Amino acid sequence: MDANERRARATHEATQWWNRLGIERPGEISKADRELFTQWLRESPLHVAELLRIAQVHDALERFKLWGEIETGAAGEPDNVVALREPLSEADEAALESERAIYKSNDKVGEKISRSRIRLWAIAASICFVAVMAAWFALAARGQLIATELAERRQVMLDDGTVVQLEPETRLRVKFEDRNRYVALEGGRALFRVAKDAARPFWVSTEHTSVRAVGTAFGVESGNRGVIVTVAEGKVAVGRSKPRWFSPAPQEIAQRQAVASGAGPVATTESAHVADERKDDSTAAGAAQAGAGDVADAPTPEIFLTAGQQLTVQGPGAVERVRMVDAARALAWAEGQLVFENDTLADVVAEFNRYNRTQLHISDLQLATRRVSGVFEATDMQTLLAFIRQGGSEIRIRQTDEGIVIDSSH
Amino acid sequence: MSSPDPENRLVEWFRRWRTPLRRFLASRSAVRPADFDDVAQEVFLRLLRYDAAQIVEHPQAYLFKMAANVAAEWSIRSSNRLAHEPHWLASLATEDRADHALDCEAAQLEIKRALNTLSPRERTILKLFFEDGLSQAQIAQSLGVSFRVVRRDFEKSYGKLRRELNGELTRALQYGRE
Numbered sequence: 001m002d003a004n005e006r007r008a009r010a011t012h013e014a015t016q017w018w019n020r021l022g023i024e025r026p027g028e029i030s031k032a033d034r035e036l037f038t039q040w041l042r043e044s045p046l047h048v049a050e051l052l053r054i055a056q057v058h059d060a061l062e063r064f065k066l067w068g069e070i071e072t073g074a075a076g077e078p079d080n081v082v083a084l085r086e087p088l089s090e091a092d093e094a095a096l097e098s099e100r101a102i103y104k105s106n107d108k109v110g111e112k113i114s115r116s117r118i119r120l121w122a123i124a125a126s127i128c129f130v131a132v133m134a135a136w137f138a139l140a141a142r143g144q145l146i147a148t149e150l151a152e153r154r155q156v157m158l159d160d161g162t163v164v165q166l167e168p169e170t171r172l173r174v175k176f177e178d179r180n181r182y183v184a185l186e187g188g189r190a191l192f193r194v195a196k197d198a199a200r201p202f203w204v205s206t207e208h209t210s211v212r213a214v215g216t217a218f219g220v221e222s223g224n225r226g227v228i229v230t231v232a233e234g235k236v237a238v239g240r241s242k243p244r245w246f247s248p249a250p251q252e253i254a255q256r257q258a259v260a261s262g263a264g265p266v267a268t269t270e271s272a273h274v275a276d277e278r279k280d281d282s283t284a285a286g287a288a289q290a291g292a293g294d295v296a297d298a299p300t301p302e303i304f305l306t307a308g309q310q311l312t313v314q315g316p317g318a319v320e321r322v323r324m325v326d327a328a329r330a331l332a333w334a335e336g337q338l339v340f341e342n343d344t345l346a347d348v349v350a351e352f353n354r355y356n357r358t359q360l361h362i363s364d365l366q367l368a369t370r371r372v373s374g375v376f377e378a379t380d381m382q383t384l385l386a387f388i389r390q391g392g393s394e395i396r397i398r399q400t401d402e403g404i405v406i407d408s409s410h
Numbered sequence: 411m412s413s414p415d416p417e418n419r420l421v422e423w424f425r426r427w428r429t430p431l432r433r434f435l436a437s438r439s440a441v442r443p444a445d446f447d448d449v450a451q452e453v454f455l456r457l458l459r460y461d462a463a464q465i466v467e468h469p470q471a472y473l474f475k476m477a478a479n480v481a482a483e484w485s486i487r488s489s490n491r492l493a494h495e496p497h498w499l500a501s502l503a504t505e506d507r508a509d510h511a512l513d514c515e516a517a518q519l520e521i522k523r524a525l526n527t528l529s530p531r532e533r534t535i536l537k538l539f540f541e542d543g544l545s546q547a548q549i550a551q552s553l554g555v556s557f558r559v560v561r562r563d564f565e566k567s568y569g570k571l572r573r574e575l576n577g578e579l580t581r582a583l584q585y586g587r588e
Contacts, residue, residue: 021470041469049447066519067540072530
């Protein structure tokens with residue numbers, strides 16, 4: 001990520017903070033928000049600078065005296081191009097209509113002069129409309145993608161104020177609706193500090209597990225070891241259901257709906273959960289998709305987790321149990337630390353490789369299966385290498401063009 | 411203009427501390443045009459020096475107070491340094507009200523120009539907020555759009571104005587007014 005992108009992101013986050021702390025929420029700012037804000041400020045001087053700049057923008061607007069000269073009617077301007085990019089809920093549709101009506105009435109004043117221009121705009125606007133709608137439908141079903149690359153960690157704030165910490169090589173899609181907030185974790189891991197909104201539950205879905213939260217902090221990891229949900233604060237509900245919204249491509253939705261409509265009785269049993277985990281997966285998915293968009297009647301039983309609890313779901317059909325964990329330790333990755341407990345060196349190296357550009361390779365199979373326990377800074381490869389070296393005098397570490405190779409001399 | 415929202419805390423804090431900050435940023439006597447980046451760097455370091463728990467109590471207050479302190483300290487330093495330079499005295503003597511008025515007008519026009527780069531709806535929303543004193547919720551209601559749309563437009567327009575506004579000009583505006 002180059003400097004411009006970093007700055008643009010900082011600007012965006014600063015506007016969100018300004019809005020959230022200053023304008024949107026009157027009254028007391030919650031301690032959790034203040035903590036997040038402090039943390040954000042202390043992350044980078046860039047954040048401080050951009051917040052000061054946004055403050056200056058606000059200040060300039062407050063001191064602006066020529067509002068009377070600012071055109072807002074926009075007669076003849078193709079404003080609908082901007083407006084249509086918004087997710088079109090019914091309320092927004094209605095709003096758009098009324099907006100258009102307002103602009104239309106403004107047009108009357110200059111009608112004689114600009115009729116031909118309006119016609120031209122109308123054609124242009126309708127072409128844009130079609131294009132934008134097509135793009136919108138293609139995108140809307142999948143939600144907005146947020147992804148990190150190798151060795152990239154990112155913290156983003158979602159529209160509702162939820163803060164997500166994404167670890168390297170993590171992909172998630174975000175789709176917010178009026179009644180629900182959906183996030184699909186397609187891979188990797190992320191820590192969610194969910195903004196409280198009792199009216200809109202927050203769902204995090206992986207391929208076979210979904211987690212529901214109202215206002216809480218929890219981590220979700222999706223990888224080889226299954227899906228691991230760890231709660232740091234508050235309470236979440238983990239369902240074994242195939243999530244109702246898991247980034248399906250539009251054609252997939254159509255297919256699944258077709259399946260669902262052909263399988264009447266299945267649709268009423270809802271999606272698979274603990275009790276009927278042996279149910280055929282694709283049918284369950286179809287049933288789930290049939291009710292897409294409304295998860296209020298989510299299947300029970302869900303497994304409730306509170307602070308300090310962890311649940312591992314290894315796949316549909318796998319038995320899970322709730323474990324008590326030290327949440328700070330289990331979520332240490334969110335602080336840039338990697339904790340290993342009796343993991344193979346191969347796993348450890350794979351984990352490090354996600355956080356670093358310099359890649360480690362183990363060429364000795366025996367070495368790769370050695371068990372390792374310990375806490376490491378994710379970016380401190382030297383300590384890890386020193387640790388590995390202690391494993392025996394036969395261990396050799398070489399720097400090559402492809403990275404660092406670990407092997408043994410016997 | 412009075413505050414559009416009496417409970418607008420961040421703005422309130424900013425307002426309380428902005429004068430020294432603004433005076434510094436607008437100061438012509440500074441050795442080189444100091445920027446937010448310089449102030450921010452120093453504020454950032456001070457933020458790190460404090461105990462996080464302490465800052466968490468009033469992060470906004472700390473932020474702007476520190477920024478104001480940094481600005482005030484630096485302008486004292488730079489004016490001391492420049493006090494002996496003859497051209498500084500000369501510029502002090504020739505600085506007159508007309509200059510300020512001109513700067514103010516230029517700044518107003520600059521803001522107007524920047525506002526005109528926004529979409530009509532973004533302009534409408536800002537106008538309703540700053541001129542008519544409506545809250546974001548009231549704006550959403552009066553335009554018949556959802557609250558989230560208003561909030562997003564707000565954020566987008568601040569971001570655009572941040573890129574668009576010419577800092578030099580708007581600083582002059584601020585200095586001339588207080």
